[in-house]
Amino acid sequence: MRIGLVEFLLILFIASITVGPQVALFVDRWLRRANRASALAARRKAEAQAQMAIEREALLHRFRAASNVFAALAAVALVYALVxxxxxxxxxxxAAPERAERAEHVRSVDPADALNLSAYEIGTAIRMQDGWLYAAAKLPKVGVLMRMQPDGSGMNEVLDVAGGEITDLAFAPDGTLWMTTIEADGGKLCRVSNDQWGVTVEPVVTQIDxxxxSCPAAVAVGADGKVYFTNAAEVSVKYGLESALRTxxxxxxxxxxxxxxDPVTRAVERVLGGVAGASGLALSADGETLYVSDLGSRCIWAVPSGGRELMAGGKGCAQLAAGLPGYPGALAVEEDGTVSVGYRWARSAWLEDHADGTLLRGAALRLSESMQERLFQMPDDGICAERFxxxxxxxxxxxxxxxxGVLALCPAENRVYLGVAGETKIQWVRI
Structure with missing residues (x-):
């Protein structure tokens, strides 16, 4: 039987009347149930978010408390470490020394005027002997004595000091080489001999009384063969001479x-004490006057070489030069009595402003080696050497x-050779 359009519409009308309310009621109940579920889910979500917020706030509170405790502990540790x-x-x-103003013209050292040491870093001694230039140099964990012609040719190694460094060297009138070294087992004054068997290094003085x-830094030899040497200060040389002098x-x-x-009697006598870093030595040509670099006092002492038990600034101890623009180290004396001095670092206003206190200088002593190095640097316009x-x-x-800074210097003929810190070359300037 075919259903016409009218019959089809009538059936739909009757179905809507009989079934429609039930469907509407079902849809209404379903929607209400869905709304209740959504509301419940929303409440649960809100509760979860609130709980998460509470937990997050508690976590942040614990983190802030922990960070405050950590900061307090770090501050206490820092105060302990520095103070x-x-x-x-x-x-x-x-008492901080005065500073003498320099109105004179500063002669510039041309970087091109240099002798290349190849892989060797310059050390703290340069000397001229029999037409050869001798220089203390450094390789990693090895001190080396180099020899070359004044123009840098014919370079060769004379000897090496494993695990140490050569702090200074000097030649006696008979050609014997004396040198001071710092090694793992302590400082030494050594005599070097060279024969058919090779080079021999003999430790002569390793302790006194x-x-x-602890810290032999310089050596000089008189015409009578007596050997003058310094113990720069009673400080540790664990990190080398440079670190010890900064200390x-x-x-x-x-x-x-x-x-x-005295090589004849093998006796050791005290000449001069009370020096704040005896970092350089030189003897006058006649052997009567001994010049001593006083690092911390920024001066050069002049004392009779025959003096004994003298004290810096006391009777029999005069100043050749004072108020120097830098901290003096290497010294050299020419035949005419001219004294040349190299400055390791420029004068530190910060350091000397706190000369009458110990708190900040004590804190600086507790800094790492690399941080201490930044306290003492030579400015671009700094004076690195002078002649008096x-x-x-x-x-x-x-x-x-x-x-x-200049670690070593040597006047020879019409030049002054300069050993500059951290360089692998020897600078020179015409006199």
Whole structure:
């Protein structure tokens, strides 16, 4: 039977009347149930979010508390490390030296005027002997003595010191080489001989009065064969001479001594004490006057070489030059009495402004080696070396852009050879 349009519409009308309300009721109940589920889910979500917020806030609170505790502990540790941590060399108060102004022209050192040492880093000694230029140099964990012609040709190694460094060297009138070294087992004054069997290094002085020679920094030999040498200060040389001298600058213990050794009697006597870093030595041509670099006091002492038990600034101890623009180290004396001096670092205003206190200098002593190095640097316009007449009159000042501190120097003929810190070459400047 075919259903027409009218019948089809009538059936739909009757179905809508009979079934429609039930469907509407079902849909209404389903929608209400869905709304209740959505509301429940929303409440649960809100509750979960609120719980998460509470937990997050609690976590942040615990984190803030932990960070505050950590910051407090770090602050306490920092204060301990910089103020209360024991150090081997506690600082002492002292009177800062005056500074003499330099109105004279500073001669520039041309970087092109240099002798290349190849892979060797320059050390703290340069000397001329029999037409050869001798220089202390360094390789990683090895001190080396180099020899070359004044123009840099014929370079070769004379000897090496494994695990140490050569701090200075000097030739006796008979050609014997004397040198001071710092090694793992302590400082030494050594005599070097060369025969058909090769080069022999003989330790001569390793301790004085039963106490180890801690920091020998310089050596000079008189015409009578007596050997003068320094113990820069009673400081640790664990990190080398440079670190030890920085320690003495910061601590200013003034425990440096100059000694004399007689090879005939093998006796060691004290010449000059109370030096705040005895970092350089030189003898006058007649052997009567001994010049001593006083690192921390920024001066050069002139004392009779025959003096004994003298004290820096005391009777029999005069100043050749004072108020120097830098901290003096290497010294050399020419035949006419001219004294040349190299400055390891420029004068530190910060350091000397705190000469009468120990808190900040003590904190600096507790810094790492790399951080201490930043306290002492040579500025671009710094004076790195000078020459004085026998009467103390300033003859010339030398510098150069970013030249750095001078560790060693040697006047020879019409030149002054300069060993610049951290360089693998020897600079020179015409006199």
């Amino acid at each position: 209360f941590r024991p150090i081997d060399t506690p600082p002492k108060t002292y 039963g106490k180890a020679l 003495e600058l910061l601590a200013h213990t003034a425990t440096g001594w100059v000694y004399v050794y 007449g026998p009467d103390g009159a300033l003859l010339a000042s030398y510098g150069g852009k970013a030249l750095g």
